[in-house]
Structure formats: C-alpha cells, structure tokens
Amino acid sequence: MPQVPAFPAAEMDRIGRLWDRAIEAGLMASGAETKYHFTPDGKVLSVAVGRSGQLLANGERLTPSFAERLRGQMPFLAQMVTFYENNQAAGRGLDGGPEDGVSILPPPPAREPLPPVDERALAQAKAATMALVRQGKVTNEVQAMVIPSQRGVLVAVGGVDGELYVNGRALTDQWAARLRDDLPDLASDVVRLQARRAEWQDAPPADRSFELMGAACTDPNCHGVH
Template sequence: MGRDAKRAKQARRDKRRRVAGSDTDVPPWFEAAMKERWEAWDRAVAAGLMEEGAETKYHFTPDGKVLSVAVGKSGQLLANGERLTPSAADRLRVEMPFLAQMVTFYENNQAAGRGLEGGPEDGVTMLEPPRGPDPMPPVDEAAMARARTGIEALVRQGKVSEAVGAMVIPSQRGVLVAVGGVDGELYVNGKALTEQWATRLREDLPDIASDVARLQAIRAQWQDAPPADRSFELGACTDPNCHGVH
C-alpha cells in the first residue's frame, strides 16, 4: 500500500474515532474503553460489516461505559462493532444500565429503518438508570382464548411441537402470543409473522407496536441460521413486557 493510501486510510480512521464537539479525540478517563471500541470497529471493517470511515456515534455514561453505534454495509445497525441483534441489545442493556434507553432507541430506529437519525450528540449521556416496567394491562381472557386456539391449531398442523413456551404480551386491545415453530418460523396469534401480518398487528394493537417490531427482529435473526425447532426458544422470556410462559 502506498504512502498516500496509508494516509487516507488513517484519516478515515481518525474521523471515525473523533468525538464530536471536543478539542481532543477522547476524554482521558474513557481512553481504555475507547481503545476497545476502536479495535472492535477495525475488526468490523476487516470483516466487511461496515465501510472504513463510516459515521460512528459515541455515548458515554457517568460510570465510564461507552456505547458506539454505526450503520453497517447491509443497513443493519452495529453496536460496539457487532450486529445489533435482539440478543446483543439485551446484553448491552444489562452491561450498561445507564444507556439501556439509548440501546432501545437504536433498536427501534433499526426496526423502522432510520439508522442513526435522531440520535443525540456525542458525549456524556446523563440518563437515569432504567425504571422497572410499567404495570401491564390486564390480560383479555377472550383474546387469550383465541390465541390459545390458534396455537393449538398450529400444533395439530405439525408447525409447533407443543402449545407451551410462548411469549405473551398484553395490550389494551387484546394480546400478542408468539411461539417458535419446528421449521424455524415465528408465529404470532396463530399466523407466521410475515410483513403483511406484522403491519396488521401494529394497526390492531398500536400500544405494543414496538413489541411487534422486536418480534420481527427476532424472526429475522432466526432466518440467518438453518431452520431448527424453535418451539421453546421464547419460553425463557426476559422482555419486561412479557407476561410469562404459557
């Protein structure tokens, strides 16, 4: 590689590493964490996940944690150098409680195709630690009965191995009951979670539209792997809106 090419590559890296609004590249008390982030982004570039010099947002917390986010080549968001999958988002919320809301913000942006749009400026993000989940609405027993009937029909059709292990999310207008299938599909309220069905669910249950988007992300993550029996994968639900295992 020629000297000019090396200089151009270093300039792109410096651009990615610069913290907006500061005279220095990194606040000194975050240097160790930032070094880890830069190395993670270099690995992401080397793996072909993102372009060299792509815009990267950096958010710091008072307890010394750093969250950095960028848009990958495929349009999927990357957080700290890895794809922002549902499992990665859950882990980041646990590791960085002050930034749990920020992780969820970018997760929702990804589901809506908005990338980094609306993200706050780089710097220390003074957020309160996450509150506990809001009280859940009472479960609509009639809607629950319809959802159970739908799952039982899937069992009879051989699409789901057993009518257990479902994720149940109450809504003001009904209920979401999601369960994995033996073919790796994700079924919600008795139907495969296609884009058309997801749109209908968001229209019918607007207060939990974000949960529909989260289930779509889980389905997309499943599609990246060979089909497998997913009947019990939603049973160990850690989502704060999850009503429990049924």
C-alpha cells in the same frame, strides 16, 4: 456541580479494535460516522451504519440477541440501545441520536399494574397456538410469550421449523402490519418480534421452541413466558 467521569481510555481502545475488525470483515466502510455514548461507570456504546444498512454496535450487528446482551451489560444505556434498535427497524439509521458524550438516561419507569387481560382474545390466541401444536409446527404452547394490551393480546412462540408464530400465524410483514394496526399500543413489541424473526431467517431452520424463553418485550406489562 457533578464531577465529570474519567474518560474510559482503555475501553475506547478495546472498542476501537472491534471496529477495526468490523472494517476488515467488510461490515462497514473505513471512516464511517460513528456515535459514542459513555456511562458514568466507564461503559461505552458506539453505533454506526454498516454497508448493508444494518446498524452495528461496538463492532457487531445490532441483532435482537446482541441488543438484549448490551442492555444487560449497560443498564445506564438500556434505553439508548432500544432507541437504536427501533431506529433500525424504521430505517432511520443514526437519525435523532443524542450528541456524543456522557449519556445518563433516566431509569426505566416503574412496572405498572398489569392491564386486565382480554380473556376472549387470549383464548382465541391460545387456541390458534394449539392448532400449531396439532399440526406439528410448535412443540408446546407452554413456551409462548404472552403480551397483553388494552385491545387484545400477543401470543408469540418459536416453531420447530425455525419460524416465529404470533397469534397462530407466521409473522410475515403482512401479518405484522395487521397486528400493529389492531394493537397500536404493542406496535413496538411487534417490531421487536419481526427483528427476531429476521435474525432467525438468516440461519438454517432450527427448532426455536425455547428461543423466546427469557426474552424481554418493551412493554413493562409483558406477562413473560407462560
């Protein structure tokens, strides 16, 4: 039988202090339900619903940038972080989360061969992005993230005005809904981009030209930044 890993007492004490700080800052209520997931290497992911309804992880708001950092720090729980990220986007809170305890998820699936790129859709999306460059809204199309699907493509780029543009348009709720309908196999990536835009909107406008550099998409076939 596999040996149960030692309880990470020191890490739990550290995270407990982070939650105390979150309560003092008014991010969450004292005694709020908190789920704990442990990895065999002693890492801990704890998640709760904050006062605003936003999910908190280890005492911090589960923003896209923080989620990326957690996936890098806790590879065993990378999929768990994404699960809660998707829950947050859907307004489901902690619903469906596994029981507290040691969580050993299977490794991510092997990278699949890239699907054939719809060259016509890619050309249209690039042309729309170049139009943003000409309008002065985007500095350079080279920083765009390209994500292909079986039905088309997403080309996402950060603007000099702090906006996030996808296929030539600001990623408003209406445009995001249209993209999810048109590209159902990339719906989760659209949701992730929406969450990133929401995070940007919380801060003063800033040049976001390089904000998507190195950012991961959930589709294993993401072409990355072009």
